[in-house]
Amino acid sequence: MICIPIAEATHQEALQAIERCAQTVDAVELRMDVIADGDLAELISAGRRASSRMKIIVTCRRKEESLMAPTGNQANRKKEISKAAKMKLLRQAVVLGADFIDIELAAGEKAIREIQSFRRKQKSLTRMIVSWHDISKTPSLAKLKEVFQACVKTGADLVKIVPYARKTSDNLKVLGLITYAKEQGRDIIAMCMGEEGKISRAMALPWGSALGFAVLPGGKKSAPGQLTVSAMMEFRRQLRSNQHSVQPWFLPPGAPNFVLLGNPVRQSLSPLMHNKALEAMQIDGHYSAFCVGDLAAAMAGIRGMNIRGASVTIPFKKAVMDYLDEIDADAVALGAVNTVVNDRGRLAGYNTDWLGLMQALKNKMSIAGKTFVIIGAGGTARAAAYGIKKESGRPIIVNRTPEKGRALAARFHCPFYPLADIGKIKAHCLINTTSVGMYPQIHRSPVAAEILANYPIVVDVIYNPSKTKLLRDAEAKGCKIVSGLEMFVYQGAAQLKLWTGREAPLQLMKKTVRERLEKLES
Ligand code: NAP
Secondary structure (H helix, E strand, O other): OOEEEEOOHHHHHHHHHHHHOOOOEEEEEEEEOOOOOOOOHHHHHHHHHOOOEEEEEEEEHHHHHHHOOOOOOOOOOOOOHHHHHHHHHHHHHOOOOEEEEEHHHHOHHHHHHHHHHHHHOOOOOHHHHHEEOOOOOOOOOHHHHHHHHHHOOOOOEEEEEEEEEEOHHHHHHHHHHHHHHHHOOOOEEEOOOHHHHHHHHHHHHOOOOOOEEOOOOOOOOOOOOOEEEHHHHHHHHHHHOOOOHHOOOOOOOOOEEEEEOOOOOOOOHHHHHHHHHHOOOOOOOOOEEEOOHHHHHHHHHHHOOOEEEEEEEOOOHHHHHHHOOOOOOHHHHHOOOOOEEEEEEEEEOOOEEEEEEHHHHHOOOOOOOOOEEEOOOOOOHHHHHHHHHHHOOOOEEEEOOOOHHHHHHOOOOOOOEEEEHHHHHOOOOEEOOOOOOOOOOOOOOOHHHHHHHHHHHEEEEEOOOOOOOHHHHHHHHOEEEEEEHHHHHHHHHHHHHHHOOOOHHHHHHHHHHHHHHHHHHH
């Protein structure tokens, strides 16, 4: 149900707004704290006349829980309505047969009990919403659950919880709360206020909120971030017709959904690759990139919303390990997780980067007994050294910063050379794991072209561009080359296998990423 708050400044304007809403929406919320000279009896009967099916909610919000200061006629409304007057208004709403009255949890146990017994005495069908708003922040999901339970305890027919989103990940908490309430068999209205909270307003209804709040074009917003009714309907239409075109990454529980957690994530090709694969695998799910500011909240959201799987990228590959219930032995050895599998709230971490690289190598050569020069000493170099050792190959570390290179070499009991000395060594394969040559620095290479004659095979883990300067130089020297695109696709395919238990459509994924890269490069 979509509800329009009637938060006009005057009684006359409120009457007109009710008239405008009646044909479009399912419910109106009469904000009696804002409509300065509002006559409740007249407003309710105007609503009934305008539409017999439209539900009417009556509320009178405290200024502490409203981001909208009373804007009404200041002559009529000099100060906030007293507590006693509010109670009187709510009792009047019961007598007048409003469908719902909304009373804040902060009104206190006594006031809520009083309204309850008044409803009973009246044998009223008016239902009671107990609401809670935080106009400055979104607390943790655990705190939101506590508030929810406190509201339930009052005997509320419906609970409404609306905090203020400071960052995008706050939306995850309220959406997680909806899932929590649903699990308890309870109805809830939940969303975030504020510009950052828009996604939760759009998602609240499809996610299971009993009501979504919107405004008519030109109507008064009763809280920042409210969307127009048409924007909300368009969102729902998109969601039903073609999931893959839906911009926000949240989708209703039921379908297995997947996310990329990183910061930044805008350039990532993972959503394109994974969504194409999911479609081909006929899996009714969606994969979306999510730029994370607060990893703890994002992980709570994954549990709360039962997101089936996550890819984890820079800068969270290490930090994410603190939020997992179990970590696969390879990921522990690497000290990094790039894949999370959520098995009904139990989160397990894996690393598919090294698997992806090994698979890309195996397509070109056997690893056992061969020597591999790895340029770099970061996370990917570690994954390369780990995989090569595991496959009985012999890594050699070469790095710009000697201390880092030596430390990595010591970890894998292998030789180390400073980058300046790379011309002194030869091996079966050279693997670049630095970011030198990555878009936009496409004319750079980590090594001089002359030394490439020392390697029959040259691998670059960079996939944008798909053929780096290093690979172009290597090709010119007659080396076989392996692009980072291969590693990227194989690590993605390994993720899909972990999430779904099924083989991924490798060729399609490769084609999809290659075509996008070619488009970007042209
Ligand atoms: P990282 O942990 O930051 O390590 C980067 C390494 O590159 C460091 O050892 C650093 O050397 C070296 N380096 C950086 N700039 C350099 C320069 N100008 N000259 C010489 N060495 C330089 O990064 P990472 O997580 O390993 O990622 C590295 C690359 O792998 C990125 O381009 C990433 O996109 C790519 N990657 C690709 C895939 C795939 O699927 N294809 C997967 C994961 C990562 P110092 O120690 O001297 O600082």
